[in-house]
Amino acid sequence: MSDNSKYISESIGLYVHVPFCRTKCRYCNFYSEPITKYDAGAIIKAMIAEMELRTAGYSIKTLYLGGGSPSSLPRELLLELVRQMKQRCQADEEFTVEINPGQVDEILLDKLHKKGVNRLSIGAQSFIQRELDFLGRQHTADCISKALGYGRSAGFENINLDLIFAVPGSSLDSWKYNLNSAIELSPDHISAYSLTYEDQTPIGIDLAAGIIKSVDEETDRQMYEMTIDELKRAGIYQYEISNFAKDGFECRHNLNYWANGGYIGIGPGATSYLRGVRSTNYPNIHRYAEAVGNGASTLETTEKLDNLEWACESAVLNLRRRSGINLAEFKKQTGFDAELLFEEPIQEYQKLGLIEKNNGRIYLTRKALGIADSILCDFSAV
Numbered sequence: 456m457s458d459n460s461k462y463i464s465e466s467i468g469l470y471v472h473v474p475f476c477r478t479k480c481r482y483c484n485f486y487s488e489p490i491t492k493y494d495a496g497a498i499i500k501a502m503i504a505e506m507e508l509r510t511a512g513y514s515i516k517t518l519y520l521g522g523g524s525p526s527s528l529p530r531e532l533l534l535e536l537v538r539q540m541k542q543r544c545q546a547d548e549e550f551t552v553e554i555n556p557g558q559v560d561e562i563l564l565d566k567l568h569k570k571g572v573n574r575l576s577i578g579a580q581s582f583i584q585r586e587l588d589f590l591g592r593q594h595t596a597d598c599i600s601k602a603l604g605y606g607r608s609a610g611f612e613n614i615n616l617d618l619i620f621a622v623p624g625s626s627l628d629s630w631k632y633n634l635n636s637a638i639e640l641s642p643d644h645i646s647a648y649s650l651t652y653e654d655q656t657p658i659g660i661d662l663a664a665g666i667i668k669s670v671d672e673e674t675d676r677q678m679y680e681m682t683i684d685e686l687k688r689a690g691i692y693q694y695e696i697s698n699f700a701k702d703g704f705e706c707r708h709n710l711n712y713w714a715n716g717g718y719i720g721i722g723p724g725a726t727s728y729l730r731g732v733r734s735t736n737y738p739n740i741h742r743y744a745e746a747v748g749n750g751a752s753t754l755e756t757t758e759k760l761d762n763l764e765w766a767c768e769s770a771v772l773n774l775r776r777r778s779g780i781n782l783a784e785f786k787k788q789t790g791f792d793a794e795l796l797f798e799e800p801i802q803e804y805q806k807l808g809l810i811e812k813n814n815g816r817i818y819l820t821r822k823a824l825g826i827a828d829s830i831l832c833d834f835s836a837v
Contacts, residue, residue, distance in 0.1 A: 466516035467729070468711045471502065471540060472722035473522035474740055477558070481591035482619075484653035486724030486738040487523040493740060498723075499532050501747040503539045505736075506721045513719065515544040517708035519551045521576075526558035534566055541571040549707040551576055551615075556598035564609035574706075575606045576615040576646075582636035583629060586622045590650075591657070596636070603640050613704055615644035620678045621670040622650055630678045631685065638689045643704040647682045648697050649675055676825045683824070696775050696827050713776050715769040715788075731765055733758045763837075766791045770834045775827070779818025793817060800833040 475490035475498075476483075518540050525533055541550065551574040552567060564575070581587050582596040599616070606614050616637050620630050637645060652659040652669065661667045670678075683693050691699045695713060698706065711718065720727045724738035734757040737743045746753045760768065766789040773780040785793045794801065794817070801817060804810035809823035809830060823830055 466514040467716065468517045468519065468708050468718035469506075469510060469515045469540065469543060470519045470521065470708075470718055470720045470725060471506065471536065472720060472725040473520065473525045473528060473536075474498070474723040475522065475527050476524045477527045478591065478593055481589070481657040482650060482653070482659075484656055485523065488740055490527050495528060495532055498740060498744055499528070499536055501744045502722050503536070504747050505753060506539060506543065509719050509721060509727070510543045515719075517549045517551075517711060518544050519708045520572075521551075521553045524555050524558070524578075525552055526554040526563075530563055530566075533563075534570060537567060537570045537572060549574055549613075551706070551708060553578065554602060555594065556602040557594035559602055559605060561605040561608050564605050564611065568609045568611060573611070574613040574615070575611050576617065577602050577606075577642075579616045579637065580619045581622065582633050583625075586619075586625060586629075589622060589624070590619065600640055603642065613644070614642050615646060615706070616640070616642045618645060618647045619650050620647060620682065621675040623667050623669060625670060625678075627674065627677055627681065631681060634682060634685045638685070638691070642691075644698070644700040644706060645686060645691055646698050647679075647686075649679065679825050683821075694777050696824055710776075713772045715765070715772045731760045733760065762790065765789060766796060767835055767837060770797060771831045774817075774819055774831055774834060777818065779816045782815050782817065796837060797834055799837075800830075803833075804830060 472486070474487050475493070475495060476487045477490060479487060479489070520537065520540060525536075528536070537552065544550070550572045552572045553576045554564075555578050577599065578592075579599045580590055580592055582599065584595060587594065587596070603614055603616070618633060618637060620633070650658075650669075652662045654660075654663075658667065662669060682699075686693070686699045691701055693699050694705050695709070698709065700706070717729045718727060719729065720736065723736055723740050723743040726733065726735045734754045736753045737746065737755045743753055766785075769785065769789055770780060770793060773785065780793050782793055785791070801810055801812070804823070805812070809820055809826075811818060811820050819827060819830065
């Protein structure tokens with residue numbers, strides 16, 4: 456592509472991936488390693504060096520520190536990483552840090568808040584101990600309320616809870632209990648995901664071996680529908696397939712992803728997307744650190760999208776939002792008329808009541824949300 460100017464957004468997001476956990480959750484497919492096996496200080500130093508090199512010349516709008524588990528780091532390392540990230544984003548914008556219940560206290564959260572972090576994302580997952588044990592989580596339900604309380608006491612006014620539904624053995628009643636338990640804590644944002652079984656994870660292996668049985672499709676769908684309704688009643692509105700927020704508390708960092716905006720990913724296994732080029736760092740701590748130390752590239756893969764690929768990807772990401780594709784914006788951004796480019800799937804799904812067009816937008820209907828992945832496949836390539 457000769458002209459990359461369309462890809463250059465006014466500002467981008469910065470995601471930093473902490474590749475450590477104290478213990479690995481049984482469902483997790485993100486790259487992470489046990490922190491006890493590595494010199495965490497040396498790896499964080501390498502990540503800061505990569506960040507310094509990769510962010511030069513860019514205007515950073517949002518900051519997100521995830522993993523892995525940032526709260527598994529020794530405190531001074533975590534605070535130093537936060538300080539280094541904040542230096543690269545002078546504006547008072549959204550700065551999220553993921554934390555695990557049971558790994559934080561009010562003193563740490565107060566220090567994070569004072570260093571410019573203004574949004575917490577708490578990995579709650581469930582308020583039922585049996586489910587937490589099954590998922591391999593190391594905290595109790597009581598730890599979740601304590602972590603959120605510590606956050607509020609430290610001054611955080613924007614807190615997310617992550618939840619997982621369709622855990623084997625769960626029911627509509629148990630999921631309603633989880634939702635109500637979350638609502639009672641009055642978070643500002645909730646992310647709710649159906650449990651997925653990745654091939655190489657312990658629960659994926661157990662499922663394939665017949666040791667465990669997944670929740671049936673109909674119950675999974677009903678749990679999802681319940682999520683939308685119960686959270687709406689609590690004033691927490693769906694703005695993306697799996698994300699819900701009180702008015703004004705939508706995650707800006709993730710909104711940039713769904714707008715197909717640019718972002719830089721720092722750390723082992725992290726992905727970046729800049730000017731139509733997607734690249735991913737080595738998902739290997741030793742190889743990554745060696746590359747940084749030698750002044751070599753940390754990238755394992757690089758892929759340049761052509762105009763059509765980029766437009767299709769933009770459509771898929773836009774349709775994840777409840778607001779869908781803004782037709783005028785899409786044409787300005789990609790150069791394509793979405794109604795012409797996706798004429799066939801749009802017409803097909805309109806007839807089925809799964810897509811609507813209104814006020815210059817194309818969006819998924821409520822009926823389509825539970826089967827969105829299969830619908831979006833038809834927009835991923837034309």
